[in-house]
Each structure stands twice: as structure tokens, then as C-alpha cells.
Amino acid sequence: GGGGGGRNAPFEPPPIFSVQQGVVKRVADFGAFVELETNRGKWGLVHFSQMRDVPQGEKVDVSEEVSVDDEVWVKVMSVDVEQQRISLSMKYVDQDTGADKDPFQLKSEAEKEKEDARRQGGGRGGGK
Numbered sequence: 001g002g003g004g005g006g007r008n009a010p011f012e013p014p015p016i017f018s019v020q021q022g023v024v025k026r027v028a029d030f031g032a033f034v035e036l037e038t039n040r041g042k043w044g045l046v047h048f049s050q051m052r053d054v055p056q057g058e059k060v061d062v063s064e065e066v067s068v069d070d071e072v073w074v075k076v077m078s079v080d081v082e083q084q085r086i087s088l089s090m091k092y093v094d095q096d097t098g099a100d101k102d103p104f105q106l107k108s109e110a111e112k113e114k115e116d117a118r119r120q121g122g123g124r125g126g127g128k
Helices: 106-120
Strands: 019-028 031-036 043-047 071-080 085-089
Touching: 019 043, 031 071, 043 071
Parallel strands: 043 085
Antiparallel strands: 019 031, 019 071, 031 043, 071 085
């Protein structure tokens, strides 16, 4: 097992569920990587499902939502300290004002429960 590199500053993730300002650094099919203003050089991922509210099952085209160097408001949804991974969401933040649209995590919790229920529903059920 390799030890952590001494050159890098210790990983100090932003507080969970905090709203942060960031800049889009990379756009991919599955989401956008955003560098957080408060954690310079630390990138978080906004998964395409977290770009904006869309009807269940509808795919978001990331490149139509954001471009590199866009300033965006993001909400920190989860942090993996081991992997130094930060999961971000744009859809729970008002992109004009930076106001938290889900301050009590009600929407995200409900969504997580739906997602868990779907996973436990036995494989890829449903369809037409």
C-alpha cells in the first residue's frame, strides 16, 4: 500500500450540504467537474442527474447545461475522504442567487429513498 504523497496539502473537504461557488473545469458525458472556490485545486463532480430537475428517466445533456469556465453554484452532497472525492449537486441550488433550494435535505433524501427502493426492486425491472 502506498502512503499519501507529502507534497499535497491534507484533504480538507467543504462541509457536507454546504453551498459553494465553483468553476466548471471539465465536461464529460456523465457530468461536470467543478473546482471549488473555497478548496482551490479540489474538484468535485456534478453527476448529470444532479444538473437540474428532469422527469424520471430523462437524460441530461451535460454539454448543453454547462461549459468549461462557467461559474456555478453547487451543493456538497457527499464526501469520500479516502478517495478524496466530492459529490456535488447543482439542481438543489438557485443558479442565479446561490440560495439553497433544499435546505433540509428533504428532496435529496426522498430521491435517495426512491433510488434505494429501485435498486432493491430486483434488477432492471420496469420498461415498456
